[in-house]
Amino acid sequence: MDSLAFYLLLLVSLTAVANPTVASATTIGVTYSTPRSISGSELLFSPERIAEKVVSMKIPAVRLLDSDPAMLRAFADTNVSLFISVPNPLVPLLASNRSLATAWVNRHVAPFYPRTNISIISVGNDVTSDSPDVSPFLLPAMENVHGSLRDLGIHKIPVSTTLYFFNILPAIFFPSAARFQQPKGEDTIRPILQFLERTNSSFLLNLHPYNVYESSFIVPFGHVIFDESPLCFIDDYPARLRYRNSFDMMVDAVITSMAAMGHKDLPLIVAETGWPSSGVETFSEEDLTLVYSEMFLRGLLAHLRSGSGTPLRKEGLLAVYVFELVEEEAKGMRNSGLLHHKVQL
Numbered sequence: 001m002d003s004l005a006f007y008l009l010l011l012v013s014l015t016a017v018a019n020p021t022v023a024s025a026t027t028i029g030v031t032y033s034t035p036r037s038i039s040g041s042e043l044l045f046s047p048e049r050i051a052e053k054v055v056s057m058k059i060p061a062v063r064l065l066d067s068d069p070a071m072l073r074a075f076a077d078t079n080v081s082l083f084i085s086v087p088n089p090l091v092p093l094l095a096s097n098r099s100l101a102t103a104w105v106n107r108h109v110a111p112f113y114p115r116t117n118i119s120i121i122s123v124g125n126d127v128t129s130d131s132p133d134v135s136p137f138l139l140p141a142m143e144n145v146h147g148s149l150r151d152l153g154i155h156k157i158p159v160s161t162t163l164y165f166f167n168i169l170p171a172i173f174f175p176s177a178a179r180f181q182q183p184k185g186e187d188t189i190r191p192i193l194q195f196l197e198r199t200n201s202s203f204l205l206n207l208h209p210y211n212v213y214e215s216s217f218i219v220p221f222g223h224v225i226f227d228e229s230p231l232c233f234i235d236d237y238p239a240r241l242r243y244r245n246s247f248d249m250m251v252d253a254v255i256t257s258m259a260a261m262g263h264k265d266l267p268l269i270v271a272e273t274g275w276p277s278s279g280v281e282t283f284s285e286e287d288l289t290l291v292y293s294e295m296f297l298r299g300l301l302a303h304l305r306s307g308s309g310t311p312l313r314k315e316g317l318l319a320v321y322v323f324e325l326v327e328e329e330a331k332g333m334r335n336s337g338l339l340h341h342k343v344q345l
């Protein structure tokens with residue numbers, strides 16, 4: 001029995017290649033956080049086997065929470081693009097010392113690119129909620145990584161950072177009224193948006209619609225889970241826009257907030273989205289959450305593939321990464337694995 005084949009999702013249809021009629025330009029990928037054994041010492045799956053599976057499942061893009069050189073090597077000469085990340089603890093170091101940033105690029109990017117298609121580098125993941133707060137180091141670290149890439153003649157890999165929706169935007173909103181939380185908005189986000197615009201990069205966001213449902217009385221469950229019934233909508237009255245799902249409301253809240261800072265056209269990538277597969281207290285049966293997890297995913301994929309975009313961004317998102325390639329139970333943990341089910345559209 002091939003345990004990896006057992007644990008990996010059969011997301012065969014995740015690819016536009018397998019779906020030539022698709023209108024959408026949104027790349028649909030998966031997140032992958034390198035699983036280790038319970039002791040933390042060994043890798044559960046070799047990078048080569050992961051790469052082989054991703055290729056055979058025709059998944060076009062993978063987001064890594066790190067940038068393990070062995071993993072980067074394993075994806076050489078595939079058509080899979082990699083979203084790689086600089087871990088948060090390195091952010092202050094790369095900010096303070098350009099030669100460390102150059103050393104990082106020399107170890108994690110230069111040896112593998114372009115044979116491995118690195119599509120973007122995220123400097124940190126959700127750093128604004130880290131303690132101690134390293135957000136003052138974020139922009140200098142991004143500048144240093146960007147500068148180091150250019151020094152090495154690498155011009156096509158954009159640099160950005162990944163933020164978490166609920167750490168930068170208010171919980172209850174109409175998209176047209178959304179603004180970045182202050183003082184983070186002015187102190188951290190505005191300069192980052194300027195950097196992204198100047199370097200032709202994208203805004204990266206972790207976005208979980210379940211949190212909207214949890215924190216708002218006005219959002220019905222069906223709206224969060226892509227219920228297609230005609231009566232399932234929320235109107236943004238001031239903007240005269242109708243929202244048929246919460247995912248689009250969240251995306252447009254971000255677009256409105258960027259627009260308020262003069263950056264309405266920055267490309268947007270959802271670096272992580274999904275559904276909790278357990279620990280949702282409202283439902284006692286774990287199976288129910290698995291069913292919801294599958295409904296969410298099915299609805300999300302159908303919506304992205306419809307090519308209709310969001311009310312404020314008709315062309316849609318540049319990419320969306322679905323959490324997560326290997327379910328958490330396969331890693332000896334519980335509680336956040338999402339894709340237990342086979343979703344084949």
Ligand SMILES: *[C@@H]1O[C@H](CO)[C@@H](O)[C@H](O)[C@H]1NC(C)=O
Pocket residue numbers: 077078079
């Ligand atoms: C990558 O895609 C190109 C163009 O679609 C194709 O010609 C090539 O065979 C693919 N390579 C692999 C390794 O799948």
Ligand SMILES: *[C@@H]1O[C@H](CO)[C@@H](O)[C@H](O)[C@H]1NC(C)=O
Pocket residue numbers: 027060061079080081117118119
């Ligand atoms: C690399 O990946 C990006 C994003 O998926 C894609 O647009 C681009 O064509 C790829 N480049 C190559 C050389 O395959």
Ligand SMILES: *[C@@H]1O[C@H](CO)[C@@H](O)[C@H](O)[C@H]1NC(C)=O
Pocket residue numbers: 097099100
């Ligand atoms: C920057 O890092 C390099 C390489 O590790 C080291 O040689 C140098 O002393 C550091 N510079 C500063 C100012 O810390």
Ligand SMILES: *[C@@H]1O[C@H](CO)[C@@H](O)[C@H](O)[C@H]1NC(C)=O
Pocket residue numbers: 200
């Ligand atoms: C910005 O990036 C997009 C897509 O990655 C590309 O098509 C465009 O040519 C780039 N523009 C500049 C000015 O580099």
